[in-house]
Amino acid sequence: MSTDERNTTGGSRAAASTTPKPYWIGLGLMVMGAVWLYNAFGLPQGARYAAVGPGLFVTVAGGALLLLGALLMVQIWRGETFEAQDAEDADGATKMDRRAFLTALVAVALPIVTMGPLGMPFTATLSFVLVANAFGSRRWYLDLVYGAILASGSWFLFHQLGLQLGRFFPPLGV
Amino acid sequence: MGTFELLLQGFGVALQPTNLMWALVGSVLGTAIGILPGIGPALTIALLLPVTTALAPTSAFIMFAGILYGAMYGGSTTSILLNTPGEAGSMMTALEGNKMARAGRGAAALATAAIGSFVAGTIATLCLTFAAPAVAELAFYFKPTDYFAITALAFCSVAVVMGTSRTRGFISLFLGIAIGVIGIDTMTGQARLTFGNMQLLRGIALTVVLVSLFAVGEILYVASRYRSTPGVMAPIKGQLWMTRQDFARSWKPWLRGTAIGFPMGALPGSGSEIPTMLSYTLERKLTRYPEEFGKGAIEGVAGPEAANNAAAAGILVPLLTLGLPTSATAAVLLAAFQNYGLQPGPFLFTSNPALIWGLIASLYVGNVMLLVLNLPLVGIWVQLLRIPRPQLYAGILVFAMIGVWGLAGSWVDLTIMLVVGLAGYVMRVYDFPIAPVLIGLILGPMAETQLRTALAAGQGNPMVLVSTPLSAILITLAVLLLALPIFLKRLRAHA
Numbered sequence: 001m002s003t004d005e006r007n008t009t010g011g012s013r014a015a016a017s018t019t020p021k022p023y024w025i026g027l028g029l030m031v032m033g034a035v036w037l038y039n040a041f042g043l044p045q046g047a048r049y050a051a052v053g054p055g056l057f058v059t060v061a062g063g064a065l066l067l068l069g070a071l072l073m074v075q076i077w078r079g080e081t082f083e084a085q086d087a088e089d090a091d092g093a094t095k096m097d098r099r100a101f102l103t104a105l106v107a108v109a110l111p112i113v114t115m116g117p118l119g120m121p122f123t124a125t126l127s128f129v130l131v132a133n134a135f136g137s138r139r140w141y142l143d144l145v146y147g148a149i150l151a152s153g154s155w156f157l158f159h160q161l162g163l164q165l166g167r168f169f170p171p172l173g174v
Numbered sequence: 175m176g177t178f179e180l181l182l183q184g185f186g187v188a189l190q191p192t193n194l195m196w197a198l199v200g201s202v203l204g205t206a207i208g209i210l211p212g213i214g215p216a217l218t219i220a221l222l223l224p225v226t227t228a229l230a231p232t233s234a235f236i237m238f239a240g241i242l243y244g245a246m247y248g249g250s251t252t253s254i255l256l257n258t259p260g261e262a263g264s265m266m267t268a269l270e271g272n273k274m275a276r277a278g279r280g281a282a283a284l285a286t287a288a289i290g291s292f293v294a295g296t297i298a299t300l301c302l303t304f305a306a307p308a309v310a311e312l313a314f315y316f317k318p319t320d321y322f323a324i325t326a327l328a329f330c331s332v333a334v335v336m337g338t339s340r341t342r343g344f345i346s347l348f349l350g351i352a353i354g355v356i357g358i359d360t361m362t363g364q365a366r367l368t369f370g371n372m373q374l375l376r377g378i379a380l381t382v383v384l385v386s387l388f389a390v391g392e393i394l395y396v397a398s399r400y401r402s403t404p405g406v407m408a409p410i411k412g413q414l415w416m417t418r419q420d421f422a423r424s425w426k427p428w429l430r431g432t433a434i435g436f437p438m439g440a441l442p443g444s445g446s447e448i449p450t451m452l453s454y455t456l457e458r459k460l461t462r463y464p465e466e467f468g469k470g471a472i473e474g475v476a477g478p479e480a481a482n483n484a485a486a487a488g489i490l491v492p493l494l495t496l497g498l499p500t501s502a503t504a505a506v507l508l509a510a511f512q513n514y515g516l517q518p519g520p521f522l523f524t525s526n527p528a529l530i531w532g533l534i535a536s537l538y539v540g541n542v543m544l545l546v547l548n549l550p551l552v553g554i555w556v557q558l559l560r561i562p563r564p565q566l567y568a569g570i571l572v573f574a575m576i577g578v579w580g581l582a583g584s585w586v587d588l589t590i591m592l593v594v595g596l597a598g599y600v601m602r603v604y605d606f607p608i609a610p611v612l613i614g615l616i617l618g619p620m621a622e623t624q625l626r627t628a629l630a631a632g633q634g635n636p637m638v639l640v641s642t643p644l645s646a647i648l649i650t651l652a653v654l655l656l657a658l659p660i661f662l663k664r665l666r667a668h669a
Contacts, residue, residue, distance in 0.1 A: 022604055025600065025604060029345060032352065033352075035367075036352055036355075036367065039366065039367050043364055043366060044362075044364070052625065052626045052629045052630070052634070053362070054359035054361065054362045054364040054366060056622075056625075056626070057351070057355050057618070057622045057625075058355050058366055058367065060351075061348055061351045061352040061355055061618075062352070064344070064348040064351075065345075065348050065349070065352060068341060068344055068345045068348060069345075071341050072341055072342075072345065075339075075341060080339070082603075082604040082605055083605055084399065084602065084603045084604075084605065085395075085602045085603075085605050087211075087212075087392065087395060087396055087399075087602070088211035088212065088258050088259075088396075089211055089212070089396050089400060089401055089563055090395060090396040090398075090399040090400060090401060091399055091401045092399065094399045094401065095399075096398045096399060096603075097397070097398050097399065097400065098398075100397045100398055100400060101394060101397055101398035101599075103397070104393055104394050104397040104398075105394060105596075107568075107571060108390055108393070108394065108571070108591065108592050108595055109592050111575055111579065111588045111591075112585050112588045112589050112592060115575075115579055115585065115588060116585055120575070120576065120579060123575070124572045124575055124576070127568070127571055127572065127575065128565075128568040128569070128571070128572055129568070130568075131393060131397070131564070131567055131568035131571050132564040132565055132567075132568040133564075134397040134564075135396075135397060135400055135402075135563055135564035135567055135568070136400065136402055136564060137562070137564035137565065143564070143565070143568070146565055146568075147568065147572070150569055150572055151572055154572065154573070154576060158225065158576060158580065161225050161228060162225075162227070162228045163224050163225055163576075163580040164580065164583055165576065165579060165580055165583070166579075166583055
């Protein structure tokens with residue numbers, strides 16, 4: 001991407017921007033705000049010893065999210081545009097690659113299930129292979145080797161440094 | 175004891191062999207991550223946090239300072255040679271620097287960037303040396319009301335300045351504040367928004383949110399819109415040193431960049447992007463060679479590079495004296511202090527002078543190291559760019575996972591990583607600023623404590639919030655800041 005493109009953040013790329021009307025973001029924020037507000041009602045709002053209670057800030061945060069979510073939806077309705085950000089290796093104007101995104105997402109979600117029962121080195125190796133695949137690496141056997149070296153190597157290193165990362169491979173009890 | 179003696183004592187700490195080694199480790203790491211895509215200083219420090227608990231705080235902060243400064247040096251290298259800024263603060267450098275490199279003047283561009291960074295870093299550290307104790311002295315007299323006003327102003331400026339619109343800035347900020355209230359309320363012991371989960375009682379750690387937003391969000395985002403055609407690297411040509419004319423054209427931009435960068439860095443919300451943009455615009459106006467701008471003018475490299483390094487020193491002033499973070503990196507540094515049970519602020523200057531002054535002295539040392547590391551060795555550094563992207567991003571996820579899992583060995587944290595990582599992805603796709611989340615998360619609890627203390631002292635009367643001159647001024651400024659874009663629009667409409 002040339003620098004000239006980076007300068008013109010508005011206009012030229014608007015056509016290529018993603019879903020034009022992301023109402024769901026505003027809705028999501030309003031739901032989150034409502035959850036926070038609902039929780040705040042269960043907390044003492046204040047007045048005890050003339051101090052403000054623990055509920056005040058929760059109310060403020062929830063109320064603000066509720067309002068901002070509504071405001072965002074109004075802005076979207078009025079035609080606010082959203083353009084994906086540019087990153088070093090990513091072009092905001094390109095179309096989303098669903099397969100790559102989902103592969104990377106699986107790599108991020110995997111640890112929730114496997115980190116405890118199968119240990120960090122095993123989990124990290126698998127996630128490594130998945131992310132490399134998402135970025136277009138097709139030699140998964142090589143990635144498996146690289147990932148295993150990186151994951152076990154850092155397990156030993158961080159273990160030495162005193163970081164609690166659990167057992168090396170819990171199913172074998174090591 | 176005067177500042178000078180304290181600084182000398184600081185050098186006594188910073189020049190100890192172990193601390194010198196940590197400064198070197200930090201400088202090397204900082205330069206490396208400045209060059210590598212996908213990983214910046216905030217993320218690196220966050221990932222190192224769990225590991226550094228075994229280190230003495232002074233050594234850890236000396237290393238972190240090396241990372242902070244080093245990333246600024248490293249970022250300029252990729253901007254110039256590859257036209258891909260490693261950090262947001264190096265965007266402006268790419269404009270002229272890459273043109274210079276393509277015209278065969280890459281060596282001169284790298285030299286003016288490195289020397290400019292050194293000059294600016296050193297002058298700004300000098301300013302920090304003398305400004306910080308003075309501000310800390312003032313901060314002794316601050317009341318909870320004043321602190322609340324400061325955080326309120328920081329919130330407003332972060333939300334208004336960062337990002338494309340105020341709405342989106344405030345959404346990011348309040349997301350951070352909302353996450354920050356989760357856990358046990360420190361003042362009453364009430365559990366808040368824990369949904370009956372025991373692990374949420376201790377709250378959501380800044381490291382988890384930061385790693386998820388920066389590393390996981392970035393990996394998901396880049397994977398979905400990956401541009402696999404690698405950039406073309408301009409060869410380092412031309413003589414390694416700058417010519418006499420290059421020097422003559424560089425030294426004024428260096429000084430002007432420093433003058434812009436240092437104060438701007440100290441202001442919340444401006445980060446390192448705004449000072450570099452200002453510096454670039456200024457140099458473009460002042461230059462005697464306007465025809466060269468856009469084709470590789472050395473002033474356009476010298477000024478912004480000086481500005482971003484000076485800004486890096488600037489963010490340390492509010493951080494060390496008031497405990498007020500003004501950027502994502504500063505927020506992590508604050509979390510690092512809290513990890514050690516230390517609270518930056520005026521009292522840290524009196525209770526732990528060895529740490530503060532050792533840290534400040536190490537900034538001088540680190541700058542010299544970075545100049546030596548970057549100027550002659552730049553050819554070695556760019557080899558880092560040969561790491562293939564698939565394996566690089568895969569490796570970043572492995573370290574992110576270790577950072578999150580290593581905190582408490584909890585699957586709850588890993589689930590938060592997934593959810594917040596997805597949020598980070600959405601924020602990139604729909605262009606929401608990310609730093610305000612972290613500022614809200616780390617400053618939210620602080621604002622809350624100060625607000626409740628102030629209100630308790632004022633027996634619940636909200637007028638207490640503007641009862642001191644400073645708080646009245648700051649709150650007024652915060653409100654004005656909110657209205658600023660509206661007024662600007664009206665002015666333009668009338669003109």
